[in-house]
Amino acid sequence: MHRRTALKIPLVLAAAAALPQALAPLSVIPRATAAPGQWPVERANAWYQAQGWLVGTNFITSNAINQIEMFAPGTYDARRIDSELGACRLLGFNTVRVFLHDLLWAQDRAGFQSRLAQFVGIAARHGIKPLFVFFDSCWDPHPQLGAQRAPTPGVHNSGWVQSPGAQRIDDPRYRSVLRDYVVGVMSQFRNDNRVLGWDLWNEPDNPAKQYRKVERKDKIDAVGGLLPQVFGWARSVNAVQPLTSGVWQGSWDRGSRSEMDSFQLDNSDVISFHSYAGPAEFEARIAELAPLGRPILCTEYLARDQGSTVEGVLPVAKRHNVGAYSWGLVAGKTQTYFPWDSWDKPYTKVPNVWFSDLLQPDGRPYKESEYQAFRKLTTRV
Numbered sequence: 001m002h003r004r005t006a007l008k009i010p011l012v013l014a015a016a017a018a019l020p021q022a023l024a025p026l027s028v029i030p031r032a033t034a035a036p037g038q039w040p041v042e043r044a045n046a047w048y049q050a051q052g053w054l055v056g057t058n059f060i061t062s063n064a065i066n067q068i069e070m071f072a073p074g075t076y077d078a079r080r081i082d083s084e085l086g087a088c089r090l091l092g093f094n095t096v097r098v099f100l101h102d103l104l105w106a107q108d109r110a111g112f113q114s115r116l117a118q119f120v121g122i123a124a125r126h127g128i129k130p131l132f133v134f135f136d137s138c139w140d141p142h143p144q145l146g147a148q149r150a151p152t153p154g155v156h157n158s159g160w161v162q163s164p165g166a167q168r169i170d171d172p173r174y175r176s177v178l179r180d181y182v183v184g185v186m187s188q189f190r191n192d193n194r195v196l197g198w199d200l201w202n203e204p205d206n207p208a209k210q211y212r213k214v215e216r217k218d219k220i221d222a223v224g225g226l227l228p229q230v231f232g233w234a235r236s237v238n239a240v241q242p243l244t245s246g247v248w249q250g251s252w253d254r255g256s257r258s259e260m261d262s263f264q265l266d267n268s269d270v271i272s273f274h275s276y277a278g279p280a281e282f283e284a285r286i287a288e289l290a291p292l293g294r295p296i297l298c299t300e301y302l303a304r305d306q307g308s309t310v311e312g313v314l315p316v317a318k319r320h321n322v323g324a325y326s327w328g329l330v331a332g333k334t335q336t337y338f339p340w341d342s343w344d345k346p347y348t349k350v351p352n353v354w355f356s357d358l359l360q361p362d363g364r365p366y367k368e369s370e371y372q373a374f375r376k377l378t379t380r381v
Contacts (some may be wrong), residue, residue, distance in 0.1 A: 037235065039242060039269040041293050047242060048270065048295035051196070054323030055314070055378055056128070057088065057358065058300060059096035062332025065159035067099035067136075069148045069333075073108065076115050082122050084330055087363060089126040091371065092378025095196050096123065097299055097325045099133045101163045103145050105181040113188055120194050129196035131299070131325075134163070134182055135230065136202040137223060141166040141215050154346030156338040156355065162208065166215065169222045178226075182233045190239040197241040199272065199299065200230050203248050205260040210343045224260060231267050242269035246299050252288040265292065274300035278307030283316050290320075297323035302356045305339055310358075310370040318377055328357035331366075 039047075061080045064070035088096060098119075104112045123130055143161035152158035168174045182200075189195040204223045208215050216222065227245070234243050245264040252261060252273070265271060271294045275282045282301070289296050298317060301308050301324060310326065317324040328336045337354035338347050354366055365371040 038267055044242060044269050044294050051129075052094065053318060053321060053378075054095050054196070054297065055317075055374070056093040056095035056097065056131075056324075057326045057329050059084070059088070059098050059130075059329055060332075060334060062330035062361065065148050065151055065333040066143075066161050067101045067163070068103060068143060068145065068161060069159075071100065071104050071112065071115055071119075072145070073111055073115075075148075078118055078122065081119060082125075085123055085126045085128055087359060088128055088329065091358070091374045093374075094127060094378075095129045095131060095323070095325070097131045097133060097199065099136060099163075099202070100185065101143065101161070102135070102168070102178055102181045103143060103163070103165075105184065106177050107145055109180075109184060113185070116185065116188065120189065120192070124194040129194060131196045131199055131297075132185070133199040133202050134185070135200065135204070136161075136163050137204050137206045137208065137219070138162065138202060139208055139211065141208060141211055141219070151333050151335050152346065154338060154342055154348060155335065156340055156342045157334050157336050160334065166219065169216070169219065169226060175229075178230075179233050182230060183237055186234060186237040186239050189241070190237050193240065195241055197270065198234060198239070198243050199245060200234055200243055201227055201245045203274070204245065204264070205258070206248070220260070224263075227260075227263065228267075244268040244270050244272040244297065244299075246272035246274055246297075248274040248300075252285070254291070265289075268294075270295040270297060272297040272299045274298065275313075276301060276303035276306050276308045278309075279312040279316050282308070282313050283320070286316075286320050286322055295323070296320070297325070299323075299325045300327050302326040302328070302358075303339070304353050304355060305351075310367075311373050314373060314377055326356070326358060330359045330363070331357045331361055337366075 060070050061077055061084055063077060063080055069075045139157060139160035139162060141162045143163065143165045149159055164178060186198060204227055205220050245268055247261045247264055250258050250261060271289050271292055273285060273289060275285050275298055286296060301313050314324055331337050336356040337350060339355040358366055358370060360366055
C-alpha cells in the first residue's frame with residue numbers, strides 16, 4: 001500500500017468503468033427571501049468540527065489550461081476527473097478547491113449545471129468535497145470562450161484567466177448574469193453536504209502584474225465595488241455551506257489591515273488565506289488570524305523553492321487544525337511546476353525542484369517523501 005507504484009493512476013482510461021451520463025433533471029432553483037449575515041462563530045466552528053481535518057489541493061485536470069477548458073462542453077473530461085480525483089483519495093485528501101467561470105454560465109447554464117452535478121457526484125464517490133471558487137482576479141484579464149490557447153513553453157500558468165473579465169466587472173448590462181451565476185450555482189447545491197463551501201473571490205485585490213499592459217488601472221476599485229454585492233447574492237441563497245474569500249498579502253492584524261482584507265475577514269464564515277512561505281512564516285500567519293475565533297483554511301500553499309513544502313507546512317497546519325490546500329495535482333497544461341519567475345525568463349527544461357504540483361504525468365508522486373507525509377498525516381487511506 002505504501003509503495004511508490006500504489007499511487008500511479010492511468011491518465012488515459014481506455015477501459016475505465018462507464019460513468020453515468022444521464023443526470024436527474026435540475027430542480028427548480030429555490031430563492032430565500034431573507035439575506036442572513038455572517039455565521040455566528042459557534043455555527044462556523046460546529047460546521048468545521050463535523051468535517052474533520054481538511055486536506056486537499058487546488059484541482060484542475062492535467063489536460064486543461066484553465067477553468068474554462070476544464071468545464072467547457074467540448075473539453076470537459078469526466079473520465080479524467082474520475083481518474084485524478086481517485087489519485088487525490090490515494091493521497092488521503094478529502095477536499096479539493098475548484099475554480100469556475102461566469103462565461104460558462106452565460107454560455108449555457110443548463111449544460112454547465114449538468115456538468116457541475118456530475119463533477120460533484122464523481123467527487124463524492126471518492127469521498128471528496130469541493131470548495132468552489134466563483135471569481136478570480138489573477139492572470140489574464142480578458143477571458144474568452146472557445147478553444148483556449150496552448151501553454152507558453154517554459155512558463156508558469158500561462159493560460160489562466162480572470163473571472164469576470166475586465167470589461168465585465170462594472171458593466172451594468174452584465175450584472176444580472178453575474179448575480180444569476182452565483183445564486184444559480186449555489187442554489188443547485190444549497191442543501192447538499194457533498195459540497196464543502198463557497199470561495200466567492202480569489203485574491204480580489206491582486207493586480208495581475210504579469211498582464212499590466214492590458215490590465216485595468218482601476219481594477220481593484222472596481223472589484224471592491226462588486227465584492228460586497230457578491231457576498232449579498234451568496235447570502236440570499238441561505239445555503240448550508242459557509243462562505244469565504246481568502247486574504248493573501250499585507251498585515252492581517254486588526255487595525256493594520258487593508259480595506260479589502262477587512263471586508264473579506266469581516267464577512268467570511270470561515271477564514272481563508274494563502275501562504276507560499278516556509279513553516280515559520282506560515283505559522284505566524286495563522287497566529288494573525290487565530291484571534292478571530294473562526295475555522296481557518298489555507299487555500300493555497302506549495303512553492304518549494306520559496307520554502308513552502310508539504311513536509312514543512314502540513315505538520316504545522318495539522319497542529320493548529322488549519323485546513324490546507326496545495327497548489328496543483330498532476331503536472332499538465334498549467335505548467336505550475338515552473339516558478340513564477342518563468343514569466344520573466346521562460347525555462348528551457350523542467351527544473352529539478354518543482355515549484356508546485358504533486359504528481360508526474362503518469363501519476364507517480366513527484367517526491368516519495370511528500371506521498372509518505374500525506375499518508376502519515378491524513379491516515380485516511
